[in-house]
Amino acid sequence: MLEGVEDLANTNTEIKEDLKSLKLIVQWKIDSLNGYQIFDNGKYVYKQGGVHPNPDLVCIFINKETVKKLFEGKLRDFRMKVEGKKYRIRFIEKEEDMNKVILDVPFEDFDYDLEVEFSADRDQRLIFLSRIPVFNTLFKNHYDPDHSRGSAIPINVKLGTYENQMVPMVVLEHFLKKANLRYLVDCGCRIGKNCKDYDYRTGCMYLGKGVEKLALDLPWRIEKHAHLATYEEAIAQARKAVESGLVPVMGRYRAEAAVMYALPDEGNMLTICYCCPCCCVQGVYKYGSATVRKIFQRMEGLEVIFDKELCVGCGECLDVCIYDGIQMVDNKAQKIRENCLGCGRCERVCQNGAIKITIDDPKRLDEFIKTIEEYVNVL
Numbered sequence: 001m002l003e004g005v006e007d008l009a010n011t012n013t014e015i016k017e018d019l020k021s022l023k024l025i026v027q028w029k030i031d032s033l034n035g036y037q038i039f040d041n042g043k044y045v046y047k048q049g050g051v052h053p054n055p056d057l058v059c060i061f062i063n064k065e066t067v068k069k070l071f072e073g074k075l076r077d078f079r080m081k082v083e084g085k086k087y088r089i090r091f092i093e094k095e096e097d098m099n100k101v102i103l104d105v106p107f108e109d110f111d112y113d114l115e116v117e118f119s120a121d122r123d124q125r126l127i128f129l130s131r132i133p134v135f136n137t138l139f140k141n142h143y144d145p146d147h148s149r150g151s152a153i154p155i156n157v158k159l160g161t162y163e164n165q166m167v168p169m170v171v172l173e174h175f176l177k178k179a180n181l182r183y184l185v186d187c188g189c190r191i192g193k194n195c196k197d198y199d200y201r202t203g204c205m206y207l208g209k210g211v212e213k214l215a216l217d218l219p220w221r222i223e224k225h226a227h228l229a230t231y232e233e234a235i236a237q238a239r240k241a242v243e244s245g246l247v248p249v250m251g252r253y254r255a256e257a258a259v260m261y262a263l264p265d266e267g268n269m270l271t272i273c274y275c276c277p278c279c280c281v282q283g284v285y286k287y288g289s290a291t292v293r294k295i296f297q298r299m300e301g302l303e304v305i306f307d308k309e310l311c312v313g314c315g316e317c318l319d320v321c322i323y324d325g326i327q328m329v330d331n332k333a334q335k336i337r338e339n340c341l342g343c344g345r346c347e348r349v350c351q352n353g354a355i356k357i358t359i360d361d362p363k364r365l366d367e368f369i370k371t372i373e374e375y376v377n378v379l
Contacts, residue, residue: 017290018131019044026132027055030067039132057118066091066113073137080126081112087126088112091138130289140291143255144265148295149375150251150282151368152275152343154302154357155242167365168248172238174369175250175270179207179378182234183214185226189279198276201225202241205234208378210257210269238272246274247343249282252376253295270376275322277345283322286339301364302342302357308332310354317346317355 022039036052038045061067069075070091077092091113116126130139153168176182187203189195206214211228229237242248250272254265275282285296304325313331325340326333333346333354347355359365 014290015133015136018136019133022131024057024128024132025052025055027052027058029058029060031061031064037132055119057116060115060117062113062115069093070138071134075138075141077142078138085117085120087116089114089116089126125284125287127284127288127292130292131287136289136291139289143253143288143292143295145291145294147265147267147375148252148254149372150249150253150271150296151299151372152282152296152341153248153250154299154342154344154359155245155247155348167359168242169239170365171250171369172242172248172272173235175207175272175372175378176205176231176234176238179270181209181211182207182229182231183211183226184229184234184237187274187279189281190276193279195276195279197278198244198246202237202244202246202274204274205229205238205272207270207272208268208376210266213264214269238274241274245345245348246276247345249273249275249280249296249343251295251372267375268377270372270378275343277320277322280322283324286324296341298340298342299359299364299368301360303360304335304340304342304346305356305358306333306335307354307356310352312352312354314351316349316351320345320349 019039020042023041024037024039026037026039028035028037033049034051035046035048036050036055038047038052066075075091075093076095076097079090079092081088081090089112116129127139129135130143153171155168183206185203185206187195187198187200190198190200190203238248250270252265252267252269253271256271257265257269273280273282282296285293311332313328313333315328315333317333318326318328321340322345323339323341323343325336326346327336328334342357344357347357
């Protein structure tokens with residue numbers, strides 16, 4: 001399998017696309033066997049039996065049987081535990097075993113099949129493994145891009161028939177009113193990172209019948225104050241979040257339902273996160289494979305326009321973009337279109353009016369709501 005990466009890339013267009021921009025050295029250790037791969041922006045080298053002096057990451061497998069199943073694409077999912085700079089991963093072979101592993105296996109008794117350690121100077125994001133061909137199928141199963149879909153809602157836009165309301169509030173009001181159940185939790189990201197800039201109590205919302213099965217009492221969860229809420233409480237929190245500059249990111253996420261809350265993904269729970277630029281984990285998707293990145297898409301018809309004449313090169317927009325959607329060229333901010341999700345953080349912080357968000361047609365908002373409803377039912 002390691003030797004045949006080039007052949008695989010020639011038959012799989014998504015893997016080929018990932019390898020074009022992949023620059024990475026991976027050291028493999030399987031029992032007493034060693035080998036390493038060098039990915040260099042479309043070029044590939046594999047050295048069986050070799051030990052590289054300076055790998056970007058090291059993958060240590062505990063047994064050969066697990067490796068064989070991974071290479072054959074027979075593993076359904078995984079659960080991970082972070083210990084210092086190391087990720088310890090337990091593979092799950094069958095879908096029905098997922099909840100059992102999450103609910104019944106305490107972290108202190110966590111047996112693992114793979115240990116991954118990134119070098120100190122490498123961005124240490126496990127999702128990066130999804131771009132390595134051996135792990136591609138496993139991560140595709142984990143994130144399930146065929147049934148998962150999410151979008152950031154631009155926070156500063158008024159539009160057509162909704163001229164008196166900000167776009168995010170129109171969308172949020174629609175789903176919060178329609179949902180038969182609304183569950184509010186603290187923001188685990190802000191708690192975990194001890195956020196000083198935004199209130200952790202303005203956390204995630206889960207809407208729909210699926211919340212009846214949420215396992216929120218898992219001992220390793222750090223959120224508190226989880227509770228069912230009325231529409232009035234939920235919309236008040238949503239308004240507070242938007243007014244404070246938090247970006248609503250909403251959608252159906254199989255990985256969050258299954259791995260974080262031991263909930264089978266049946267398409268009946270809508271997740272709404274209120275994301276800050278300092279703590280939000282949604283930004284990690286930019287490190288993923290082309291397949292995983294498809295989950296998050298910009299609203300159709302939305303454009304973010306940068307005016308070079310008004311830009312003074314302060315870089316504040318760059319600091320708040322978690323999607324790597326902006327770069328500085330000749331001391332002027334410039335959009336990276338393929339990364340930008342149109343969340344509006346950049347426009348909010350620009351003091352010179354150099355950034356503007358537009359939506360080409362008021363009907364786009366109704367289309368966006370319809371698209372979300374095609375993926376998830378909140379009744």
